[in-house]
Amino acid sequence: MNIVSLHRDDIEAIALWIQKYPATDYITISVDSSSGIGSIVKAALNAVVNGDLVTVSKTFVDESSW
Numbered sequence: 001m002n003i004v005s006l007h008r009d010d011i012e013a014i015a016l017w018i019q020k021y022p023a024t025d026y027i028t029i030s031v032d033s034s035s036g037i038g039s040i041v042k043a044a045l046n047a048v049v050n051g052d053l054v055t056v057s058k059t060f061v062d063e064s065s066w
Contacts, residue, residue: 021047
């Protein structure tokens with residue numbers, strides 16, 4: 001089992017971002033903590049834009065916050 005710790009502010013930011021795409025049911029959240037200093041948190045979802053299925057992704061936490 002993998003355990004991921006996210007800050008409350010990051011969860012709120014992800015939730016607000018998801019609300020922009022109300023037709024999306026599944027979100028992929030990835031956390032890379034291999035640096036040993038901090039974690040990089042990204043989220044991705046599939047959405048339909050102008051009739052095309054696209055993957056929309058966003059980085060919520062990166063090295064700049066360390």
